[in-house]
Amino acid sequence: MPSSRAIGRIGDLSSITPWLPGRILDFGPGDGWPSLEVASFVEEVVGVDASERRVAECARNARRIGVQNASFIHVPAGNPLPFEKQTFDGSVAASSIENSPDPEAVLSEIFRVLRPGGCLRVSYESLRRYRGGQEREAYLNFDHLPHAAMVIHERHIEEEWAR
Numbered sequence: 001m002p003s004s005r006a007i008g009r010i011g012d013l014s015s016i017t018p019w020l021p022g023r024i025l026d027f028g029p030g031d032g033w034p035s036l037e038v039a040s041f042v043e044e045v046v047g048v049d050a051s052e053r054r055v056a057e058c059a060r061n062a063r064r065i066g067v068q069n070a071s072f073i074h075v076p077a078g079n080p081l082p083f084e085k086q087t088f089d090g091s092v093a094a095s096s097i098e099n100s101p102d103p104e105a106v107l108s109e110i111f112r113v114l115r116p117g118g119c120l121r122v123s124y125e126s127l128r129r130y131r132g133g134q135e136r137e138a139y140l141n142f143d144h145l146p147h148a149a150m151v152i153h154e155r156h157i158e159e160e161w162a163r
C-alpha cells in the first residue's frame with residue numbers, strides 16, 4: 001500500500017497532464033521535486049526557490065540525472081516572481097507555499113504569472129509535529145470556493161538546508 005506521501009506525489013505528477021507540453025513553474029522545488037520528474041512530460045520547467053543552496057542542489061541533481069529542460073532560480077522570500085504575467089501554462093507547489101512568510105502574496109504572484117486557464121496544483125504537509133506544534137493557520141478566501149485552511153509555520157528559509 002503506497003503511503004499518503006507517495007500518493008500525494010503521484011498526484012503532483014498526474015495533475016500536470018492538462019498542461020502538456022507547456023511551461024511549468026515549480027514554486028519551492030527544494031532538491032528538485034517535482035521539477036525533475038515533471039520535466040520529462042513538459043516543454044520546460046522553471047523552479048524558483050528562496051534558498052540559494054537549494055537552487056544549487058536542484059541544478060546539480062538535474063545535471064546528475066541528465067535533465068536539460070529544467071532551470072532553477074533563486075528568488076528571496078517576499079520578492080515578486082521575476083517573470084512577465086501569463087508566462088506559465090501551469091504551476092506546482094509541493095510543501096512550499098505553507099512554508100513561505102506570506103502565502104497569500106505567493107498565491108497572488110503565481111496567479112499573475114499563470115496564463116488564463118492555467119492551473120496551480122498545491123500540496124502541503126502538516127507541520128503540526130514541528131517545533132512543538134507552534135504553527136499558526138491562515139484562511140484563504142476564494143469568491144467561489146469554501147474556505148481553505150493552510151497551516152503556516154514561522155521558518156527561516158534562507159538558512160535552511162536539506163541534510
Ligand SMILES: C[S@@+](CC[C@H](N)C(=O)[O-])C[C@H]1O[C@@H](n2cnc3c(N)ncnc32)[C@H](O)[C@@H]1O
Binds near residue numbers: 029077093157
Ligand atoms: C519542504 S521544502 C519542499 C521541497 C520540495 N517541493 C519537496 O516537496 O520535496 C520547501 C521548499 O520551499 C522553499 N520556499 C519556502 N518559501 C519560499 C518562498 N517564499 N519562495 C521560494 N521558495 C520558498 C524552501 O526553500 C524549500 O526548498
